[in-house]
Amino acid sequence: MFMISEMKKMKNPATPSAARGPGIILAFFGLGTILGLFLLVAVARLSWHSKFYPGVTIATVEVGGLTREQARVKIENQIADYQMSVSFNGVDWKIPKNLVGYDLESSLNAGYRYGRRLRLVDYPLLLINKRTNYPLQMKEVEAIRWDEWLQTIVPAIEIPASEPSVFLEKNKIVVTNGSNGVIIDRDLLKQKVAMIAINLESDKVEIPTKNIDKQLNGEQLQQLTSYGNKLLEKNLVLVLDDEQIKLTTKELISLLYTGKDEEIFDSGLILQYVEGLGESLDRPPQDAKFEFSEGKVQEFAPGKDGVKVGEEQTAQVMKIGLIKLITEEVKSEKVQIVVTLTPPLVTTDKVNELGIRERIGRGESYYAHSIPNRIYNVGLVASRIQSALILPGEEVSFNKLVGEVSGATGYRSAYIISGGRTILGDGGGLCQVSTTMFRAAMAAGLPILERWAHSYRVSYYELNSKPGVDATVIAPSKDFRFKNDTPGHILIQTINDPKKLFLVIEIYGTSDGRVATISEPKVWGISPPPPNIYQDDPSLPMGVTKQVDWSAWGAKASFEYKVVRDGETLEEKTFSSAYRPWANVYLRGVGQ
Incomplete structure (x- = not known):
C-alpha cells in the first residue's frame, strides 16, 4: 500500500511541467513573430x-x-x-492641356x-x-477656360431650343410654340474627364448631352391662348399714393408663363418688372424748404418721405392681382405697391408759421394730342399760379391769379373753341389748368363759388377722368372761383410734365378734419357726333391734313360734391354739365 501511494505521489508532481511545455513554445513563437x-x-x-x-x-x-x-x-x-480626347457621334476633339x-x-x-x-x-x-x-x-x-473651349465644339453638338411666346398682334392673341433643343451636360462632362484624368487613362470620353424640352403640347397651347384672350380689355393698376401705373394689354400678356409647369404668370418676369419700378419710384427723404419774403413765397418744397419699393413683396401681390384677372370676372384690379418709408429730418410744419403743414388737396389732368403752342401755354399758366399764397377767408379768382392773357404777356396762339368752331386764339390751354384747379379745390374740400362747364366734351379732360369734371374760363365773362375757409393760409403748387403731357396742382395748408367726397358722375342723353369738320390752315403745306380735335358724343352729366367735418355738412352741391355733340376737326393745309 505504501509503495503504491508513494508511486502515485511521485508521478503527480511531473504533470505541471509537462503541461507548461507547449505554452512556452507558443510564447517563444509569438515573441519571435513580433520581433x-x-x-x-x-x-x-x-x-x-x-x-x-x-x-x-x-x-x-x-x-x-x-x-x-x-x-x-x-x-x-x-x-x-x-x-485626352472627347467624342460625339464619331467625331473626336482633343482636350487642351490647360x-x-x-x-x-x-x-x-x-x-x-x-x-x-x-x-x-x-x-x-x-x-x-x-x-x-x-x-x-x-x-x-478656371471655368472661363472650359467655357471658351466648349464654345468651339458647341456648334457641332448643340441644337438651340426656343421658348414659346405669346403676344398681341392687331388686337388678337398670337401664340407660337417653342422648339426642343440639345445642350452639352457641362458638369457631367467635367466629371467624366476628371475620372479618366486622375489615372492618366487613354479612354475617350463620350460627350454627355441633355435634352431641353420647350415644346408645348396642344392642350398647353390652347390654355396659353385662353389666358391671353382673358387679358384683353383687362386692366391692372399699380398704386403708390397719387401715382398710378396702368399696365398696357401688351405688358400684361408679356408676363404670362410660357413653360410647361402649371403656372399662369411668370414670377421671374413679374419681379423684373417691379425692379424696373423701383428704379423710377425709389427716392431719398426730402427735407422741407420754405422761403417767404416781400409778401411772397419765394421757395417751397414740402417734406417728403423717402421711398424704397419692396420688390419681392410687390411682385407677390402683383401676381395675385394678375391671377384675379384670369380666374375672376373682374375688368380691373388695383394693386398697392409695397414700400418702406423713411421720414425727412425737416418736416413741412417746421419751416413756416403760416399754417402750411400738409397737402390738403390734389388735382390732375392729361393733355395728350395737344399742339406745341397749347403745351407751351399750359406750362406758362401753371408757372403763373405757382406758389400763390391764399389768406384765410380769401376768395380766389382763377382769372385774377393768371392775369392778362395775350400775346403781349407771353401766350402763344393755340386752338380754342369759340362760337362752335376750333380757331386759333391767345391762351389756348388755359382751361386745362382751370380744370385741374377745380379738381384740386374739390379734393381739399373748399367751397366752390363759380364754375362753368365747357360747351363740348373735350377729350383732354376725360383722360383718366369721367365726363363733367371740368371747368372753363373765358375772361372776363366766365371765371373759376373758390374760397379758403380753412384756419390757415393755403399754398398752390403746380407740377407740369410737358413730356408726359401731365399736369398736377397741389394745395397745401392745415387740415381741419374735413372730408370731401365726389360721387361717380351720371351721364345721360347721349347723342352721336356730327360729320367731320375740315378747316383751311395756311400754316400747313398744301395737301397736309392734321387732326386737332377729336369727336365726342354729346351728353348731359352731373355729380355730387359734399364736404363733411365731424358729422357736420359744410358744403353740398350738384355740378351739372350739358355738352353738345362735337365732330372731328381737321386742319387742311393750303400754304405754299
Whole structure:
C-alpha cells in the first residue's frame, strides 16, 4: 500500500511541467513573430529611406524605389505626353492641356506616406509586393477656360431650343410654340474627364448631352391662348399714393408663363418688372424748404418721405392681382405697391408759421394730342399760379391769379373753341389748368363759388377722368372761383410734365378734419357726333391734313360734391354739365 501511494505521489508532481511545455513554445513563437515584424519594419525603413515603398503607383505610374524627385520627374513626363480626347457621334476633339490641372505635390505626398504609418499590418504586404495605386489629385481650373473651349465644339453638338411666346398682334392673341433643343451636360462632362484624368487613362470620353424640352403640347397651347384672350380689355393698376401705373394689354400678356409647369404668370418676369419700378419710384427723404419774403413765397418744397419699393413683396401681390384677372370676372384690379418709408429730418410744419403743414388737396389732368403752342401755354399758366399764397377767408379768382392773357404777356396762339368752331386764339390751354384747379379745390374740400362747364366734351379732360369734371374760363365773362375757409393760409403748387403731357396742382395748408367726397358722375342723353369738320390752315403745306380735335358724343352729366367735418355738412352741391355733340376737326393745309 505504501509503495503504491508513494508511486502515485511521485508521478503527480511531473504533470505541471509537462503541461507548461507547449505554452512556452507558443510564447517563444509569438515573441519571435513580433520581433520578426519589428525587424521587418526596421529593414524596410532602412532599405526604403527617402524612397517610395515597393508596389506604390501614382496614376498607375510605378514609383516604388524612387525618391520623391525621381517620381516627380517621371510623372511630369507622363503628364506631358498625356493627351485626352472627347467624342460625339464619331467625331473626336482633343482636350487642351490647360483644362486639366494636377496638384502633383499633394499626389506625391499621398503615395509617399504609404508604408510610413505605424500599422504593422501594412508591412507584410511589402513582402508580396502588393500594388497600391494613388490617383492624381486634381486642381481647380478656371471655368472661363472650359467655357471658351466648349464654345468651339458647341456648334457641332448643340441644337438651340426656343421658348414659346405669346403676344398681341392687331388686337388678337398670337401664340407660337417653342422648339426642343440639345445642350452639352457641362458638369457631367467635367466629371467624366476628371475620372479618366486622375489615372492618366487613354479612354475617350463620350460627350454627355441633355435634352431641353420647350415644346408645348396642344392642350398647353390652347390654355396659353385662353389666358391671353382673358387679358384683353383687362386692366391692372399699380398704386403708390397719387401715382398710378396702368399696365398696357401688351405688358400684361408679356408676363404670362410660357413653360410647361402649371403656372399662369411668370414670377421671374413679374419681379423684373417691379425692379424696373423701383428704379423710377425709389427716392431719398426730402427735407422741407420754405422761403417767404416781400409778401411772397419765394421757395417751397414740402417734406417728403423717402421711398424704397419692396420688390419681392410687390411682385407677390402683383401676381395675385394678375391671377384675379384670369380666374375672376373682374375688368380691373388695383394693386398697392409695397414700400418702406423713411421720414425727412425737416418736416413741412417746421419751416413756416403760416399754417402750411400738409397737402390738403390734389388735382390732375392729361393733355395728350395737344399742339406745341397749347403745351407751351399750359406750362406758362401753371408757372403763373405757382406758389400763390391764399389768406384765410380769401376768395380766389382763377382769372385774377393768371392775369392778362395775350400775346403781349407771353401766350402763344393755340386752338380754342369759340362760337362752335376750333380757331386759333391767345391762351389756348388755359382751361386745362382751370380744370385741374377745380379738381384740386374739390379734393381739399373748399367751397366752390363759380364754375362753368365747357360747351363740348373735350377729350383732354376725360383722360383718366369721367365726363363733367371740368371747368372753363373765358375772361372776363366766365371765371373759376373758390374760397379758403380753412384756419390757415393755403399754398398752390403746380407740377407740369410737358413730356408726359401731365399736369398736377397741389394745395397745401392745415387740415381741419374735413372730408370731401365726389360721387361717380351720371351721364345721360347721349347723342352721336356730327360729320367731320375740315378747316383751311395756311400754316400747313398744301395737301397736309392734321387732326386737332377729336369727336365726342354729346351728353348731359352731373355729380355730387359734399364736404363733411365731424358729422357736420359744410358744403353740398350738384355740378351739372350739358355738352353738345362735337365732330372731328381737321386742319387742311393750303400754304405754299
